[in-house]
Amino acid sequence: AQRVTQPEKLLSVFKGAPVELKCNYSYSGSPELFWYVQYSRQRLQLLLRHISRESIKGFTADLNKGETSFHLKKPFAQEEDSAMYYCALSAPPGSARQLTFGSGTQLTVLP
């Protein structure tokens, strides 16, 4: 069975500082990994996925199969980045399968 681990429940950084939200996964095959974000009083929405290899709102995430990690990074955090971030895994990849979520990390960017 697949599993997603986000070790940090809470993370606070100052505006302009780098931020890294950790995510590790366990899955016997090659999964598809996602980061979803939930801003205050808004619904969950996709931030980025590993197959796109894109940067969204300054965030990037690289899939490291050796370490089974998919950490989310941003070099300069902004106050508007404050939100709940969920790492999620979809398996098998390439299909509209259900997501397995990590427990989430609440990011607070301080002024």
Next chain:
Amino acid sequence: GAVVSQHPSWVICKSGTSVKIECRSLDFQATTMFWYRQFPKQSLMLMATSNEGSKATYEQGVEKDKFLINHASLTLSTLTVTSAHPEDSSFYICSAHRGRADTEAFFGQGTRLTVV
């Protein structure tokens, strides 16, 4: 974009009654929708996969007789919590994909259920 709408956004009901939650895909058809449950300060836990025109697939530990799922059309799935009890109080969220190969999930805004 793709919009998924849930109704109601919140509901309070008495113990023993049943509550129906609707999940609609507003601008696309969804043969599959997913229902999640989220406890306070916890992650989303998949409850069941709703399949249009066929029976839902429930995750282990989810009582199918308590959480009735109906996916009668390509744009509507409903979750009925039967004989609700206070321990059923939770945040219920649905999601849908635009197509079988589209791996991006679009989420409803969620329904806060409080059973008193």
